[in-house]
Amino acid sequence: MAPEPLLRVRELSIGLRRPGSDPVVLVEHANFEIAPGERFGIVGESGSGKSMTLRAVAGLLPKGVTVLSGTVEYAGRDLLTMPASKRRALMGPDIAMIFQEPMTALDPVMRVGEQIAEGPRRHLGLSRADAHALAIDMMRRTGIPDAERRARAFPHELSGGLRQRVMIAMALSCSPKVILADEPTTALDVTVQHQVLKLLERLCDELDAALVFVTHDLAVVNQTCRDLAVMYAGKIVERGPVKEVFAAPRHPYTKGLLDSAPDFDRPKRQLIPIPGFPPNLAAREPGCPFRPRCPFATPHCAAVEPPLEPVAPGRRSACFEIDRLIAEEVA
Amino acid sequence: MTTPTAALVAFKQRRAKTRSIKAWYRNGTLMSGIAIVGALVLIAVFAPVIAPYDPIEQHLSDALQPPNWQHLLGTDKFGRDVLSRLIWGARVDLRIGFLAVLIPFVFGSILGGIAGYFGGWLDTVIMRIVDIFFAFPFYVIVIALVFVLGSGEASIYLAIAAVSWVSYARIVRGEVLVAKQQDYVAAARLGGFSNARILVRHIGPNVLSQAIIYGMSDIVMDIMAIVTLGYLGLGIEPPTAEWGGMIADGQEFITTLWQQATIPGLAVVVTSLGLSLLGDGISDLISPERRK
Amino acid sequence: MSDAVLAVSDVHKHYEVGSGRNKGILKALDGVDLELRRGEILALVGESGSGKSTLAKILVGNAQATSGTVSVDSAPVGTGRRGAATRRIQMVFQDPYSSLNPRITVGSMLGELLRFHRIVPRNQVRAESIRLLNTVGLEEDALTAYPSQFSGGQRQRLAIARALAPRPDVLIADEPVSALDVSVQATILDLFARLQRDLGLSILFVAHNLAVVQHLSQRIAVMYLGRIVEVADTAELFANPRHPYTRALIDSIPRMSAESVNDPFEVEGEPPSPINLPSGCRFSPRCPLATHECTVVDPALITVGDRHGAACIKAETLGPYALSVPMKEEQ
Numbered sequence: 001m002a003p004e005p006l007l008r009v010r011e012l013s014i015g016l017r018r019p020g021s022d023p024v025v026l027v028e029h030a031n032f033e034i035a036p037g038e039r040f041g042i043v044g045e046s047g048s049g050k051s052m053t054l055r056a057v058a059g060l061l062p063k064g065v066t067v068l069s070g071t072v073e074y075a076g077r078d079l080l081t082m083p084a085s086k087r088r089a090l091m092g093p094d095i096a097m098i099f100q101e102p103m104t105a106l107d108p109v110m111r112v113g114e115q116i117a118e119g120p121r122r123h124l125g126l127s128r129a130d131a132h133a134l135a136i137d138m139m140r141r142t143g144i145p146d147a148e149r150r151a152r153a154f155p156h157e158l159s160g161g162l163r164q165r166v167m168i169a170m171a172l173s174c175s176p177k178v179i180l181a182d183e184p185t186t187a188l189d190v191t192v193q194h195q196v197l198k199l200l201e202r203l204c205d206e207l208d209a210a211l212v213f214v215t216h217d218l219a220v221v222n223q224t225c226r227d228l229a230v231m232y233a234g235k236i237v238e239r240g241p242v243k244e245v246f247a248a249p250r251h252p253y254t255k256g257l258l259d260s261a262p263d264f265d266r267p268k269r270q271l272i273p274i275p276g277f278p279p280n281l282a283a284r285e286p287g288c289p290f291r292p293r294c295p296f297a298t299p300h301c302a303a304v305e306p307p308l309e310p311v312a313p314g315r316r317s318a319c320f321e322i323d324r325l326i327a328e329e330v331a
Numbered sequence: 332m333t334t335p336t337a338a339l340v341a342f343k344q345r346r347a348k349t350r351s352i353k354a355w356y357r358n359g360t361l362m363s364g365i366a367i368v369g370a371l372v373l374i375a376v377f378a379p380v381i382a383p384y385d386p387i388e389q390h391l392s393d394a395l396q397p398p399n400w401q402h403l404l405g406t407d408k409f410g411r412d413v414l415s416r417l418i419w420g421a422r423v424d425l426r427i428g429f430l431a432v433l434i435p436f437v438f439g440s441i442l443g444g445i446a447g448y449f450g451g452w453l454d455t456v457i458m459r460i461v462d463i464f465f466a467f468p469f470y471v472i473v474i475a476l477v478f479v480l481g482s483g484e485a486s487i488y489l490a491i492a493a494v495s496w497v498s499y500a501r502i503v504r505g506e507v508l509v510a511k512q513q514d515y516v517a518a519a520r521l522g523g524f525s526n527a528r529i530l531v532r533h534i535g536p537n538v539l540s541q542a543i544i545y546g547m548s549d550i551v552m553d554i555m556a557i558v559t560l561g562y563l564g565l566g567i568e569p570p571t572a573e574w575g576g577m578i579a580d581g582q583e584f585i586t587t588l589w590q591q592a593t594i595p596g597l598a599v600v601v602t603s604l605g606l607s608l609l610g611d612g613i614s615d616l617i618s619p620e621r622r623k
Numbered sequence: 624m625s626d627a628v629l630a631v632s633d634v635h636k637h638y639e640v641g642s643g644r645n646k647g648i649l650k651a652l653d654g655v656d657l658e659l660r661r662g663e664i665l666a667l668v669g670e671s672g673s674g675k676s677t678l679a680k681i682l683v684g685n686a687q688a689t690s691g692t693v694s695v696d697s698a699p700v701g702t703g704r705r706g707a708a709t710r711r712i713q714m715v716f717q718d719p720y721s722s723l724n725p726r727i728t729v730g731s732m733l734g735e736l737l738r739f740h741r742i743v744p745r746n747q748v749r750a751e752s753i754r755l756l757n758t759v760g761l762e763e764d765a766l767t768a769y770p771s772q773f774s775g776g777q778r779q780r781l782a783i784a785r786a787l788a789p790r791p792d793v794l795i796a797d798e799p800v801s802a803l804d805v806s807v808q809a810t811i812l813d814l815f816a817r818l819q820r821d822l823g824l825s826i827l828f829v830a831h832n833l834a835v836v837q838h839l840s841q842r843i844a845v846m847y848l849g850r851i852v853e854v855a856d857t858a859e860l861f862a863n864p865r866h867p868y869t870r871a872l873i874d875s876i877p878r879m880s881a882e883s884v885n886d887p888f889e890v891e892g893e894p895p896s897p898i899n900l901p902s903g904c905r906f907s908p909r910c911p912l913a914t915h916e917c918t919v920v921d922p923a924l925i926t927v928g929d930r931h932g933a934a935c936i937k938a939e940t941l942g943p944y945a946l947s948v949p950m951k952e953e954q
Contacts, residue, residue: 194875218879222878223877257806261805261808262812262834264833264837264879277774513722517685518714521684521713522736523709
C-alpha cells in the first residue's frame with residue numbers, strides 16, 4: 001500500500017572511538033524510512049545525534065566517528081557496504097546535502113558558478129558550456145538576482161542568504177531524489193530564513209525530491225515537514241506526523257520541548273523549561289536516557305530502556321508511562 | 332525550573348570529568364621528557380657531590396689518559412677529569428640555557444602584548460622593528476655581538492636576548508589579537524578595569540601558553556648557541572667546564588681519545604632530546620586542542 | 624512622562640570603509656532615538672545590518688558614537704568610560720563560551736568586580752558573591768570552579784551574575800539566548816523576568832527572534848539599517864504593526880500551531896549594504912507598498928497610536944493586520 005521507501009535506515013548505531021575503551025555511542029538503533037517526495041524532519045537539541053545520523057547517510061562522518069552497526073538502504077542497496085566509488089556516484093544525482101554554515105561548505109577559492117556546475121559535469125557528463133548554463137539556470141531558480149554576474153563571484157563576496165541559495169543550487173543541480181538538510185537556515189536572518197524555506201519547499205515539489213530536514217526549531221519543522229522523529233541522547237524517542245505529534249505529544253521529552261519553546265500564536269503561555277541536563281554520552285546509565293529529567297519516571301524506567309513501539313496508527317514512542325502522560329494532558 | 336540542586340549535581344559531574352583529562356602521567360612524551368630533563372637537572376644541581384674531581388684543577392702529569400678506573404672518561408690535555416668536567420658542564424649549559432630564554436621571553440611578550448592590544452601606530456612601530464630583527468640570521472648576530480661585547484656569561488645573555496625576543500613578540504601579539512576579540516575582554520573593559528590590568532590579569536594567562544611552548548624549544552636552540560659559542564672560543568671563558576669548549580678541546584684528539592669530543596656532543600644531543608620531549612608534553616597539557 | 628533611565632538621542636555611527644576608489648561611509652546607525660523606562664524590558668529587534676549590536680556596544684561604552692548622546696538618569700555618559708563610571712550600564716553577551724575568561728575562577732571574577740567598585744566591604748565580598756550566584760540559580764560551589772566546567776546555560780547565568788555584581792541601573796542583553804538550546808532558553812528568559820520583577824532592573828533586550836521577545840518584553844523597537852522604524856508596546860505591535868518591515872518580520876516567523884490567517888507579507892531580496900543607503904525610505908527597495916513618493920521622502924518616526932511610532936509615510940493607511948497585499952516584483 002505504501003510506496004517502496006526510497007531511504008531506509010535500520011538499527012543504525014554510530015559511535016566515537018576511544019582508545020582503550022568502548023566507543024562513545026552517539027546514535028543508537030535509529031530506525032526510519034523516507035518515501036519518495038516525502039518531507040521528514042529530525043528534531044533534537046545539541047547532543048541528540050541528529051546531525052550525526054544525517055552525516056552517516058551522506059557518508060560524511062567526521063574523523064574518529066564510525067558506524068557501529070545497522071544499515072542505510074537507498075533504493076534497496078546498503079550505502080554502508082557499497083564500494084566507495086559507487087557510493088560517490090550516488091552523491092549528486094541521487095543524494096545531495098545542504099549544510100548549516102555555507103561559508104565553510106563552499107570552496108573559498110572557486111567561483112560559485114563553477115562550484116554549482118561541477119556536479120553536473122562529473123555526474124551527468126555535461127560539457128563545460130552546458131553545465132555552466134545549467135548552473136545559471138539553477139541560480140535563477142533559487143532566486144539569486146543577476147545570476148550571470150553573480151556566478152563569477154567568490155563565496156566571501158556574497159551575503160549569508162545568497163550563499164545558502166548557492167548551496168541549495170549546488171545540491172539540486174543534479175536533480176537528486178533525496179535532499180539531506182542539516183539546519184540549513186539556522187544561521188540566517190528571519191526574513192531570509194522564510195524565503196529560503198519557501199524556496200526549498202517549492203524546489204522539492206518541482207523536482208519531486210524527498211527532504212530530510214534536521215533542525216532544533218520546532219516551528220520550522222511544523223512548517224516544512226509532514227513527519228518527524230524526535231531524538232534525545234542519540235535515540236529516536238518519538239516518531240509520527242508533525243501535526244499530530246505537536247497537538248498530542250506521546251513522549252515526555254517531546255512534551256517538555258513543546259512546553260519550553262516560545263509559541264508565537266500563544267504568547268500568554270508560561271514557558272516551562274525542562275529541568276536538569278542532557279546525559280553524558282560517555283557515561284551512559286541503564287534505562288531510559290531521559291529518566292533523570294522526566295516527571296513521569298518510575299524505578300522501572302531506570303532499569304529497562306523503553307523500546308520504540310507503535311502507540312497509535314503511524315505513531316511510535318519509546319516510553320513506558322505514556323498512559324500517565326495522556327491522562328495529565330486530558331486533565 | 333532548574334533546581335539549584337540539579338545544577339550542583341551536574342556541576343560535580345563535570346568536575347570529575349575534568350580531573351580525568353589531567354592524567355598527565357599517562358602522557359609518554361611528557362614523562363620521558365621529565366625523566367631526561369629531571370635527571371640532567373639533578374646531575375647539575377648535585378655536581379659538587381657527584382663529580383669525582385675538581386673540574387678546573389690541572390694535573391699536567393696525568394694528561395691525556397684514556398678511560399680507566401680513576402678517570403672513567405679519561406683526562407684532557409690539561410690533566411683534568413673529563414667526567415667531572417662533563418658533570419659540571421651540565422650546570423653551566425643548562426643554567427645559561429634556561430636563563431637565556433627568560434629575558435627574551437619577558438621582554439618579547441611584553442612588547443608583543445602591547446603591540447597586539449593597543450594596535451595603531453604602536454603596533455606598526457614595534458612590528459617593523461621585529462621585522463628588522465627577523466631579517467638577520469640568528470648565529471651571525473649572536474656571534475658578532477658576543478665578539479663585540481667580549482666573553483663571559485653576561486654577553487651571552489645580552490646577545491641572545493637581543494635577537495630572540497622577536498619570536499616571542501610575534502607569538503604573543505598574534506595570541507593577543509585573537510584574545511582581544513573575545514567577549515570576556517569586552518566584559519573586563521565594561522567592569523571598568525584599566526588597560527594594564529586587563530592586559531596582565533585577564534588576557535595574559537590566556538596568551539602565554541603558546542609563548543611558553545615556544546620557549547621550551549627555544550631553550551634547545553639557546554643551548555646549541557652556547558655550545559657553538561663555546562666551541563668557537565667565544566662566550567664562556569676557559570677554564571670553566573662547558574660542553575662546547577670541551578668539544579673544541581677534544582677535537583684534536585678525535586682519532587685517539589674520541590670520548591673527549593664525542594661524549595660532550597652526545598650530552599648536548601640528549602639534553603636537546605629531553606627538552607624537546609618535555610616541550611611537546613607540556614604543549615599537550617596546556618593546549619591539547621591545538622595538537623589535533 | 625514616566626522616567627527614562629536610559630535615553631539615546633540622535634545617535635549616529637559611521638565607519639569609513641574601503642580605500643582608493645572604493646571609499647565609502649558605512650552608516651551603521653543613522654539617527655537613533657530611544658528611551659528605556661525604569662523597570663521595563665525593552666526589546667530591540669532587527670536582522671543583520673540593522674545596527675542593533677552596534678547600538679549595544681555604544682551603550683556600554685565599547686564603541687564611540689560619531690554623534691549624538693547617551694544619558695543615564697538624565698546624566699550624559701561619554702563613551703570610552705573607565706573606572707567607576709562603567710558601573711551603571713552592564714551587558715550580557717551572546718556567546719556564553721567566549722564571554723567568560725577561561726583562566727579566572729568564578730569567585731575571582733565576581734570578587735574582582737565587587738572590590739573594584741566597592742560594592743560591599745572587603746570582608747563581605749565572599750558572602751555577596753554567593754548571594755549573586757544564588758540570584759541566578761547557582762550554588763556556592765561555583766566559586767572555585769572555572770567556566771569550562773559549566774554548560775552553556777549555566778555560563779549565561781554566570782555572565783548574568785557578573786553583570787549584576789556592580790549593581791547596575793541598566794542591563795543590556797545582547798541576544799543572550801540565541802546560542803542556547805531551546806529547552807535551556809526558557810530558564811534564562813525566566814531569570815530575566817525574575818530580575819525585572821524582584822530587582823526592578825531595567826533591561827534592553829537585543830534579539831532577532833520575535834517569538835522570544837513577545838514573551839518577555841513590555842515594549843519593542845524594530846530596527847532596520849541603522850534606524851528605528853517602529854516602536855510600540857508589545858501587544859500593540861503584534862496586533863497592529865504599522866511598518867511594512869515589521870509586518871514582514873512577523874510574517875516570517877515560522878508557526879508552531881496552525882498557519883497564520885494573514886497572507887504573508889513577503890519581502891524579496893536582502894537588506895542592501897549600509898554603505899549605499901537607498902534614497903528616501905531605506906526600506907523602499909524591498910517594500911511591497913512602496914510608491915514613488917517613498918523614494919524621495921526619508922520618513923521620521925510619526926506617532927500612529929498611543930506610545931506607538933512608525934517611520935512610514937503609509938503608516939496611517941495601513942489597515943488592520945489581516946490585510947492581503949499584492950506582491951512586488953524583485954527589482
